[in-house]
Amino acid sequence: MIRQQADFQLGEDLSGKRIVVAMSGGVDSSVVAALAAASGAETIGITLQLYDHGEAVNRTGSCCAGQDIRDARAVAERLGIAHYVFDHESRFRDSVIDNFADEYLAGRTPIPCIQCNMGVKFTDLLKMARDLGADCLATGHYVRRVVGEDGRAQLHRAFDPARDQSYFLFATTDEQIDYLRFPLGDMPKPVVREIAKEMGLVVALKPDSQDICFVPDGDYARIVRKVRPEAETVGDIVHIDGRVMGQHKGLIHYTVGQRRGLEIGGQPEPLYVIRLDAAKQQVIVGPKIALAVQAAAIRDVNWIGGAPDEDAHEELTVKVRSLSRPVPGRMDGNVIRFLKPEYGVAPGQAAVVYAGDRVLGGGWIVSTEPWQNDQTHVA
Incomplete structure (x- = not known):
């Protein structure tokens, strides 16, 4: 057998x-x-x-x-x-x-x-x-x-x-x-x-390894501090309308889409991390709808078997997080445009493009564009 x-x-x-x-x-x-x-x-x-x-x-x-x-x-x-x-x-x-x-x-x-x-x-x-x-x-x-x-x-x-x-x-x-x-x-x-x-292998019942092998306890910040001791520089938590909401304990503790751990309670609606500004050491927060994006620019693009034909009208889907489902999108050069608002798209993550089950390739997300309508406009 x-x-x-x-x-x-x-x-x-x-x-x-x-x-x-x-x-x-x-x-x-x-x-x-x-x-x-x-x-x-x-x-x-x-x-x-x-x-x-x-x-x-x-x-x-x-x-x-x-x-x-x-x-x-x-x-x-x-x-x-x-x-x-x-x-x-x-x-x-x-x-x-x-x-x-x-x-x-x-x-x-x-x-x-x-x-x-x-x-x-x-x-x-x-x-x-x-x-x-x-x-x-x-x-x-x-x-x-x-x-x-x-x-x-x-x-x-x-x-x-x-x-x-x-x-x-x-x-x-x-x-x-x-x-x-x-x-x-x-x-x-x-x-x-x-x-x-x-086959009588000793690993038959061995538990699966986690995704990030060198972070066994899920404490990413501890690993970053160990490698880069200067990592925990404090800064402002700023609302997308410009208000300073409080202080954060270092950018390494936050990621786009995060809700828990902001420690700025008493708000009329839940706030999420919208983006991180490393130059200003700011965590930018806002309502969930401000997370909606319409496009993501990618770098270091790798296509398997050649780039998709932008004029072929092929139905493509895009996956922007390892645990998310692929969503409809299209290619515009090195920019991925989503057909519906996509949430929690974080620079540094990968955007992977599919045609059915086939992996066409993808790249690293460098920036995003907010979904353009009155409700999701970000100043």
Whole structure:
């Protein structure tokens, strides 16, 4: 059964070839390694040590550190495959954690998982896999790689919408997609765990890791303070009409759309963070309707298989937060225009464009335009 499923999930006959598997120590990447080994291919597992050699040893909800490395090694031994661990802590700190802190200081809301995929995982790991003479690199991401009629590989949403990770992979290049394999894209999570149990893998019941692996307790501000001690500069909380409402304890504690934690009670209506002004160290607040935007400008745009044709009238949807649903939109150069008011669009987040289930690409949000009508005009 596993061998047949391996051939199906990998989408090709890889017997006699070499596969490198990115093994984080979780159940998903462990099952990918099991499927690769069962396909008849020579399988090599690689784990990157990314952070906290000491602190993360017994941490739950993490990946790529401490116990997770031991779990990856145990799975590799169970499968009888080679396994290597490479220390990438310095590279991860420079390219992901430092960027995470700097984005918060600039009043933006970062997504470190995308930065990690762009650099440490899909750049460094791909190079390692090629250096090892591998025919492909397989990962445990829940996303589908589909070869179109033109023979080019495309990126599609996962079969299981609750597990879909396509939002985090918008920056994957055509060249990378050609080399990558995502065996779990067509599988629901319960099936993945069943395979792990059938194979006798120690991680079969292991809890899923959280999205931001180096923030295990959800305290982003603590991480930013540790990296950038100057982060907690106080400033004014200012209403969109210009009134000073109070003092904030540092921009790193706030993000666009936030309601709780403002500590400015006694108002006739709930107030939300509308935007952050890093130059003035101000948190701008207002009623929920002031969050409505009609457009978002994006930078560092990556299109998979070419940019969408603005004149083709193709029905596009856009996802501006990892947990939000895609909403109708259209492209106007490097500006995304929403067909209906969209709320809580934060600079620093990614805007990912879809045509049906296909991921067309996207970019990083740099600015937004308020929805233009009498009710949502912001001075």
